[in-house]
Amino acid sequence: MKLLKDKIQKLAQIKDGDVLKVDMFLNHQIDTKLLDAMADEFIRRFKGKKFTKILTIETSGIAIAYPVAQKLGLPLVFAKKQNSVNIDGEMFSAKVISYTHFREFNVIVSTKYLNDKDNVLIIDDFLANGSALRGLLSICQQAGAKVDGIGIAIEKHFQKGGTELREQGYEIESLAIIDEIDEKSNKIVFHE
């Protein structure tokens, strides 16, 4: 998606070798015009699918998933990253490793909000090693829900998550796929 790639090329910064900072439009300050356009593009790419629910994971996934759920008129469920006193009852749970935060955590979704009649579109900001995504897929599997599409804002193609999950048969649409980043020259090469 040209609009997103242009934003990345113009505004993103590379840190610590392969961390892409997009906090000026995606995950600290949010450009709702861009995210609305990204939602339109996700909907175009998954046209014809009959989703029942949008699933994402806090925090950065929420703003990206909101306009998708809004435009499709579907409920949006976000997986939570820790146990909160505000959640009780039965939960689906999966372990996720965050490489940007150097820690392991549980993601949870209440059993009330996913079930075996759901046809899920998963939306998230980044796909790199795929750990967060695997957590969400495990939660959907526990619920007996079908995952009929995965929409990602930025995929780091030089890491293995996207390739592995596509090989497993998942339909993943990433709006910007990055083949190569170089911190020294701040160079970002997109996948053609």
Add this chain to the structure above:
Amino acid sequence: MKLLKDKIQKLAQIKDGDVLKVDMFLNHQIDTKLLDAMADEFIRRFKGKKFTKILTIETSGIAIAYPVAQKLGLPLVFAKKQNSVNIDGEMFSAKVISYTHFREFNVIVSTKYLNDKDNVLIIDDFLANGSALRGLLSICQQAGAKVDGIGIAIEKHFQKGGTELREQGYEIESLAIIDEIDEKSNKIVFHE
């Protein structure tokens, strides 16, 4: 706002004396139709104000603030609850006590996204003791930004945050103000 009050009356559950669980439409599963209507109501109540930025705090504030920023065509900034490797550079920071999570944490906003030319509308899900809100107000003050309005989904009027901050001159619009909740009878009394 009748639509929100009806949802609360019908779906919210009371826990631990005074914790209101609204995870079926506001902070785990999200009803985007309701949140879109809430955004329209915030915009109506603050009509005539010339905001430059919407400020909220992760996690639950993001979905509520998104359609407000979207409809007003303004950037949305969300304060982060901890230090992340994905943020660097100068930051505004404030200490917040979470009564639902029984812990103290820092909220941070990069100095890049708030400045003394900003006229801010703060949006958040709950106002009870006002600790999170005071953190956001402190951050705006550090930035030299003006806070010209505060929009809250649910205010617990039996706790003192809203009253104190109104006395300090802040214009707070809460879409559902609760005078009394009773866990045993699951009774919720709204402020008229």
